[in-house]
Amino acid sequence: MNDLNLRKVALRYQAMYLPVEKAEIPTIYEPTVPLMAFTARLKENGYCLSEELLHALSTVSIQTLAEITSIINEALGVNLNWAPLVKGWDTPTGETRMDHLITFLANLFGGEAAGIKGTKLPCGHFIPEGTFPLERYNGCPYCGTPFMTANFVYHGQGSKLKELRLFTLEDMKQVFHSLLASPTPLDATQLDSLELLLDEFEVPEDVEITMKETVMVVIQKGKVRGENGEVELGLRFLKTPTDILRYFWYEKTGLVKIIEPKYLIERERKNNTHPWIPMDESEEAAEQKRNELKLKYNRLECRMAATWLNAVAMTAQQAAENMNPKRGMWVRMIHALRLGEYSRRKGFEHLAEILDVFYKQNYETWMGKLDRAQRANDKATTLKMLCERPGLFARCLFATMLRFGKDDTLKAFETVLDKLPARLILSLGNNAELYFDPSCPRTAHPITGGTVTIEPNPLLTLYSDDELEGMAKAVKDLYAMAMRQRFAQQFTEHKTIYIDPQLYDIPVSVGDRTSTIQDTACALQGTRFPVEGDSVRLFMQWGKDLPAQHLDMDLSCRIALQGDIVEECAYYCLVAPGAKHSGDIQHIPDRVGAAEYIELSLPELEQAGARYVTFTCNAYTNGNLSPNLMVGWMNSAYPMTISNETGVAYDPSCVQHIVRISEANLANGLVFGVLDVAAKEIYWLEMPFTGHTLRDLNGNVVEALLKRLKEKLSVGQLLDLKREAQGLTLVKNPKEADEAYTYEWALNPANVGTLLY
Numbered sequence: 060m061n062d063l064n065l066r067k068v069a070l071r072y073q074a075m076y077l078p079v080e081k082a083e084i085p086t087i088y089e090p091t092v093p094l095m096a097f098t099a100r101l102k103e104n105g106y107c108l109s110e111e112l113l114h115a116l117s118t119v120s121i122q123t124l125a126e127i128t129s130i131i132n133e134a135l136g137v138n139l140n141w142a143p144l145v146k147g148w149d150t151p152t153g154e155t156r157m158d159h160l161i162t163f164l165a166n167l168f169g170g171e172a173a174g175i176k177g178t179k180l181p182c183g184h185f186i187p188e189g190t191f192p193l194e195r196y197n198g199c200p201y202c203g204t205p206f207m208t209a210n211f212v213y214h215g216q217g218s219k220l221k222e223l224r225l226f227t228l229e230d231m232k233q234v235f236h237s238l239l240a241s242p243t244p245l246d247a248t249q250l251d252s253l254e255l256l257l258d259e260f261e262v263p264e265d266v267e268i269t270m271k272e273t274v275m276v277v278i279q280k281g282k283v284r285g286e287n288g289e290v291e292l293g294l295r296f297l298k299t300p301t302d303i304l305r306y307f308w309y310e311k312t313g314l315v316k317i318i319e320p321k322y323l324i325e326r327e328r329k330n331n332t333h334p335w336i337p338m339d340e341s342e343e344a345a346e347q348k349r350n351e352l353k354l355k356y357n358r359l360e361c362r363m364a365a366t367w368l369n370a371v372a373m374t375a376q377q378a379a380e381n382m383n384p385k386r387g388m389w390v391r392m393i394h395a396l397r398l399g400e401y402s403r404r405k406g407f408e409h410l411a412e413i414l415d416v417f418y419k420q421n422y423e424t425w426m427g428k429l430d431r432a433q434r435a436n437d438k439a440t441t442l443k444m445l446c447e448r449p450g451l452f453a454r455c456l457f458a459t460m461l462r463f464g465k466d467d468t469l470k471a472f473e474t475v476l477d478k479l480p481a482r483l484i485l486s487l488g489n490n491a492e493l494y495f496d497p498s499c500p501r502t503a504h505p506i507t508g509g510t511v512t513i514e515p516n517p518l519l520t521l522y523s524d525d526e527l528e529g530m531a532k533a534v535k536d537l538y539a540m541a542m543r544q545r546f547a548q549q550f551t552e553h554k555t556i557y558i559d560p561q562l563y564d565i566p567v568s569v570g571d572r573t574s575t576i577q578d579t580a581c582a583l584q585g586t587r588f589p590v591e592g593d594s595v596r597l598f599m600q601w602g603k604d605l606p607a608q609h610l611d612m613d614l615s616c617r618i619a620l621q622g623d624i625v626e627e628c629a630y631y632c633l634v635a636p637g638a639k640h641s642g643d644i645q646h647i648p649d650r651v652g653a654a655e656y657i658e659l660s661l662p663e664l665e666q667a668g669a670r671y672v673t674f675t676c677n678a679y680t681n682g683n684l685s686p687n688l689m690v691g692w693m694n695s696a697y698p699m700t701i702s703n704e705t706g707v708a709y710d711p712s713c714v715q716h717i718v719r720i721s722e723a724n725l726a727n728g729l730v731f732g733v734l735d736v737a738a739k740e741i742y743w744l745e746m747p748f749t750g751h752t753l754r755d756l757n758g759n760v761v762e763a764l765l766k767r768l769k770e771k772l773s774v775g776q777l778l779d780l781k782r783e784a785q786g787l788t789l790v791k792n793p794k795e796a797d798e799a800y801t802y803e804w805a806l807n808p809a810n811v812g813t814l815l816y
């Protein structure tokens with residue numbers, strides 16, 4: 060067993076894994092010198108230890124203590140270069156566009172050789188006297204190449220310590236089980252944790268996996284482990300032909316959604332388009348993707364596909380209908396996987412039957428019938444058919460309400476409520492208000508990257524505002540009713556409940572996908588963080604482990620003032636009302652990466668009349684965001700230092716939230732937080748966008764998302780429903796409660812998920 064993987068995962072739940080038995084932890088704790096040194100290091104990084112963990116640590120070796128320290132250092136990037144381009148960057152350098160222009164001309168005319176006074180820098184650029192104040196820079200102010208790196212960070216300026224708990228092997232197995240069985244899709248952090256744990260544990264026999272992506276990851280890990288793992292796990296978890304197609308396509312593209320090749324090629328083209336034509340690589344990238352997506356399978360893979368499809372527990376008619384929506388892809392797959400050949404062999408009779416029905420197309424699809432009924436305006440048949448497929452009914456509920464009226468539609472829908480997963484009903488409630496508001500454009504994240512605005516349904520104009528409000532309210536009531544019913548049906552002997560007040564700030568996740576990885580805590584999208592002091596410091600570090608090269612990433616923010624006025628703080632505008640940028644780095648030094656910061660001053664923002672500040676990062680270099688990029692923000696009740704010698708301004712103990720951009724990220728820009736200036740709160744959220752600068756980011760899009768986040772049901776509200784339905788009494792102390800829902804409990808989103816079964 061590799062303890063390193065278990066420790067990495069535990070840290071995300073604000074815990075530390077130790078291979079100890081709870082019963083064997085000594086009750087008396089002997090402070091040893093190494094353990095005292097270890098706790099001091101942790102404190103510098105913003106952590107303290109629970110009593111239980113402290114006692115358990117007194118039994119472990121010095122090597123283990125060192126290993127834990129290095130995991131935390133790694134997660135917080137303590138050993139990287141945190142020097143930005145400008146020293147003491149809280150005092151602006153006063154550089155202007157004119158400085159850039161004069162330097163450009165001086166270099167054009169030959170610099171020193173032309174008799175101009177100035178300095179030649181290691182990057183080859185000549186900086187004329189009287190332009191940039193060179194003593195203020197760690198590198199070339201003209202091309203953004205750093206010449207100096209720093210090997211230190213600040214420590215211990217944070218005002219809040221995070222308490223680490225103890226996780227034993229049992230706790231880790233429970234995390235593993237909860238991830239596998241999660242009724243909501245796993246986000247990037249959870250998926251990464253699942254993969255780390257799949258390396259350590261066998262998939263338990265009794266677990267039921269409902270999420271498609273989880274199934275994909277589990278089977279793929281089975282393949283890596285070798286032997287018959289892949290085939291066996293596939294037989295166990297792939298239940299329809301679509302599941303099988305999904306697995307093969309996932310293997311090729313890493314995507315769970317079955318997206319046709321033409322869209323994938325188009326996305327590649329878009330991500331590699333550059334506004335400056337000589338740097339545009341879109342055609343080459345599209346061609347490369349096209350080659351990548353060509354289907355080619357070996358004997359083993361063909362046999363595996365044939366075995367799986369042959370074992371599908373559906374009639375040939377049902378299977379063929381299931382294959383119908385992706386007919387074109389199936390035709391190519393059947394050929395590439397030589398399924399025709401297998402269908403003639405003994406033992407593959409079911410496969411032969413399926414292919415026969417599929418090719419002869421002698422089946423009328425259910426979707427075809429539904430479509431016919433809808434077009435004929437046949438209300439009774441449409442609703443009756445939709446009741447046969449509750450999941451589909453849920454997805455088109457709003458449109459059906461607009462088409463066939465609220466009352467009849469909801470009456471039909473109520474009859475299938477108990478067949479739907481609770482998370483789906485919840486997401487309906489979350490979305491209803493937005494859908495039925497004709498003035499409110501909705502946002503979606505299509506696979507080709509970025510965020511698009513969806514126009515409201517044209518049928519909305521047929522109804523009055525009151526009628527629409529009535530529709531939204533009816534859907535909301537529906538899910539409150541459904542949840543109460545569900546909770547009331549669960550038997551409990553418990554009498555009292557504790558609900559942590561912080562849980563009212565955490566929205567229930569119903570599958571909002573995030574693509575960043577959070578190594579130090581798992582926060583859910585929409586979680587609000589209070590701002591304690593007068594400043595918030597954004598940071599970005601990138602290029603770790605990469606050789607020196609041109610790799611231009613930009614940290615920026617957008618300040619929404621009163622009315623439509625928006626100010627930006629970015630590489631092209633280093634000073635804005637209430638915001639200061641640490642300078643634009645375009646080339647990274649060898650292996651240790653580079654950093655950019657933005658300091659936000661709340662009093663100055665207030666004075667300027669700022670309402671929101673949106674935090675963004677994006678790639679100026681072609682392609683997707685660098686995988687080795689970390690972004691986040693710091694906050695402390697105490698002042699946070701900025702070095703005058705190096706400009707280093709990072710202190711891990713002040714980090715409030717930090718995320719790592721995973722390779723799964725598709726778009727080349729990301730909104731990672733919004734500061735509500737008046738409320739002194741930061742929302743963590745994740746919204747991709749394309750385009751090479753911040754200017755493309757539409758303010759309305761951000762507002763629409765914030766509105767949606769605010770309207771979401773919080774974990775606290777969900778527990779309130781449970782409390783009411785089960786007649787539990789609220790108590791103030793978690794230790795006195797039969798059921799205690801603490802903040803730590805909610806750190807595992809899979810725990811919250813169990814309320815939604």
Ligand SMILES: [Zn+2]
Binds near residue numbers: 180183184199201
């Ligand atoms: Zn230069």
